[in-house]
Amino acid sequence: MIRTGIPDLDSSIGGGLKEKSNVLVIGPPGAEKVRLALRFIESGAEDGDGAVYITTDSAPAELEEKSRKISELANKDLVFIDCYSWTLGAQQTTRKDIIVPGPSALNDLSIGIAQAMQRIFKPEKKLRVVVQSLSTLLLYNNPEVIYRFTQITGARLKNSNAATLFLIEEGMHDEKVVTTIKHLVDAVIEVKNENGKVLVRAPMNGLTQWKEISGL
Amino acid sequence: MPFSSGIPKLDEHLSGGFLEGKSALIITTPGIDGRAFAYQVIQANPSAQSAYFIENTFPEQIRKDIRRYIFPEAAFKKMVFIDAFSTALGLPSTETFAARDATKPKSILDAVDAAARETRPGLLVIDSLSGMDAKYAFAGGLLEKIDELKKNGVTVLCLFTSWDENESARIAEHFDYVIEARSVEDRMLSRSFFKVVKAPGKFVGTVIPFRIGFDGIAVYVPKVIITGPFHAGKSTFIHKISTKAVSVNRMGTTIALDHGYVEHSGLSVDLFGTPGQERFEFMLDILNKDAFGVVLVVDSTKPETFARAKEMLAHVSRYSLPYVVAANKQDEKSALRPEKIKELLGLDADVVGTVALTGEGCMEALKLLIDKIVEGGK
Numbered sequence: 001m002i003r004t005g006i007p008d009l010d011s012s013i014g015g016g017l018k019e020k021s022n023v024l025v026i027g028p029p030g031a032e033k034v035r036l037a038l039r040f041i042e043s044g045a046e047d048g049d050g051a052v053y054i055t056t057d058s059a060p061a062e063l064e065e066k067s068r069k070i071s072e073l074a075n076k077d078l079v080f081i082d083c084y085s086w087t088l089g090a091q092q093t094t095r096k097d098i099i100v101p102g103p104s105a106l107n108d109l110s111i112g113i114a115q116a117m118q119r120i121f122k123p124e125k126k127l128r129v130v131v132q133s134l135s136t137l138l139l140y141n142n143p144e145v146i147y148r149f150t151q152i153t154g155a156r157l158k159n160s161n162a163a164t165l166f167l168i169e170e171g172m173h174d175e176k177v178v179t180t181i182k183h184l185v186d187a188v189i190e191v192k193n194e195n196g197k198v199l200v201r202a203p204m205n206g207l208t209q210w211k212e213i214s215g216l
Numbered sequence: 217m218p219f220s221s222g223i224p225k226l227d228e229h230l231s232g233g234f235l236e237g238k239s240a241l242i243i244t245t246p247g248i249d250g251r252a253f254a255y256q257v258i259q260a261n262p263s264a265q266s267a268y269f270i271e272n273t274f275p276e277q278i279r280k281d282i283r284r285y286i287f288p289e290a291a292f293k294k295m296v297f298i299d300a301f302s303t304a305l306g307l308p309s310t311e312t313f314a315a316r317d318a319t320k321p322k323s324i325l326d327a328v329d330a331a332a333r334e335t336r337p338g339l340l341v342i343d344s345l346s347g348m349d350a351k352y353a354f355a356g357g358l359l360e361k362i363d364e365l366k367k368n369g370v371t372v373l374c375l376f377t378s379w380d381e382n383e384s385a386r387i388a389e390h391f392d393y394v395i396e397a398r399s400v401e402d403r404m405l406s407r408s409f410f411k412v413v414k415a416p417g418k419f420v421g422t423v424i425p426f427r428i429g430f431d432g433i434a435v436y437v438p439k440v441i442i443t444g445p446f447h448a449g450k451s452t453f454i455h456k457i458s459t460k461a462v463s464v465n466r467m468g469t470t471i472a473l474d475h476g477y478v479e480h481s482g483l484s485v486d487l488f489g490t491p492g493q494e495r496f497e498f499m500l501d502i503l504n505k506d507a508f509g510v511v512l513v514v515d516s517t518k519p520e521t522f523a524r525a526k527e528m529l530a531h532v533s534r535y536s537l538p539y540v541v542a543a544n545k546q547d548e549k550s551a552l553r554p555e556k557i558k559e560l561l562g563l564d565a566d567v568v569g570t571v572a573l574t575g576e577g578c579m580e581a582l583k584l585l586i587d588k589i590v591e592g593g594k
Binding site for chain 1: 347
């Protein structure tokens with residue numbers, strides 16, 4: 001089992017997510033999906049797992065600002081794959097992130113993932129991966145290609161002992177697109193925000209009713 | 217004069233390189249940097265005018281990417297970009313040749329035409345055809361454009377990331393040369409191979425292992441480690457199947473290592489024998505990046521050594537290296553059958569019966585391993 005790091009959620013899904021699984025995290029904007037993803041990475045550090053964070057929506061530095069733990073982890077047990085900062089061009093940086101030239105350069109992203117794996121892989125070590133987000137990838141690419149990307153990348157990550165969270169915005173894509181992606185993953189975590197309370201549901205993991213979570 | 221691919225081993229398979237007025241498709245599985253093949257060709261033909269069509273990132277990113285390699289800068293002096301990306305994001309392009317509106321195939325083809333007319337390139341790289349194909353029906357008419365350019369003597373090299381095998385097979389029909397590059401990934405290890413699957417005239421495509429380094433694409437000779445407990449017959453195994461072999465011996469046992477070299481269906485393999493002692497772990501640690509797989513030789517008459525063999529296999533699987541077990545000394549009366557050994561090792565391993573003294577079964581064992589490696593354990 002791999003803990004999500006959110007006790008309210010872990011206790012309702014039998015302790016955590018399955019090792020070697022691909023999980024879709026879906027919710028409307030403002031539902032704290034990124035917080036949930038960061039919590040997942042943080043708890044990985046507590047468990048001695050390696051982590052890869054793929055970001056298309058925000059700069060790694062911005063994510064680090066949200067969590068001190070994340071900034072401590074970066075470049076040690078956490079590798080960022082940055083598909084966001086590419087437009088900044090040749091700006092000098094001391095960061096060791098893997099830079100991908102934009103969300104439409106999908107093959108570069110695949111190469112980046114392979115590099116990240118080689119950088120942090122240790123035998124017997126579990127891996128946690130976050131893809132933030134499929135929504136941006138869908139915005140820049142043909143959905144058919146993203147289905148294949150999700151399938152191929154997901155299979156490879158599983159092969160590398162990884163549990164992966166794929167984040168997707170609710171209400172931004174055709175229902176058909178979301179349904180197809182749901183078929184490609186092993187589990188779905190739904191998130192919503194109601195009057196400041198964050199609620200989750202994970203029907204495929206036995207949590208069929210919405211449940212309030214704290215500690216994000 | 218054909219355009220050299222910049223990879224001597226590949227040129228051999230192409231009878232010198234890509235011919236004038238022909239088209240080549242480089243199909244790569246996701247995770248392989250197909251651009252490295254394009255750069256390799258361009259830098260190998262520095263005096264040829266070349267054009268680089270890019271639709272998935274800014275041309276500036278490609279310039280930056282090229283600078284990661286140690287190619288001489290002058291090698292790219294005669295290259296121009298055809299920018300089919302910037303304007304799709306609503307940004308102005310700083311390139312001489314750019315699609316006025318890269319969301320429209322017509323505008324993209326116009327930019328290709330302008331570059332072809334004004335620079336008369338000998339070589340055109342399309343990065344990437346898969347991207348164009350995903351964005352527009354019939355790749356936005358690019359295939360027809362390629363045929364037109366070929367008639368004017370342009371050699372066109374198209375990059376294609378294959379997210380879907382059927383798609384790439386359909387596209388491959390349009391090309392004179394088809395090269396497939398794929399990688400077999402297993403945890404930390406990634407092994408890449410390319411293969412010429414189509415070329416004008418006669419050819420026999422073989423699988424060629426390669427790696428992309430700071431100096432571009434390098435073909436290398438994979439290493440196979442032959443190991444096993446004490447006196448299992450490792451040295452004999454190597455000497456029997458090798459074209460050339462040496463070993464360093466002291467009092468009948470190998471103290472440093474055995475080295476051999478073997479060719480199997482066009483693929484050359486270096487064999488390294490390791491002594492049965494702790495050195496094996498050490499060897500594995502230093503060779504693992506180049507190691508392709510392991511043949512574990514066991515003495516079928518000595519089940520008491522199997523515990524050690526199992527330990528060694530455990531170490532091999534930590535590196536996720538493919539392996540086969542050679543159940544050696546099958547000619548002896550007390551030898552256990554391969555099936556029995558498989559059971560005793562308690563592993564889902566392929567066990568092949570061998571007699572290293574006569575060579576019986578040895579090549580079969582190695583062949584099985586190579587097939588496993590190339591097929592990625594399929």
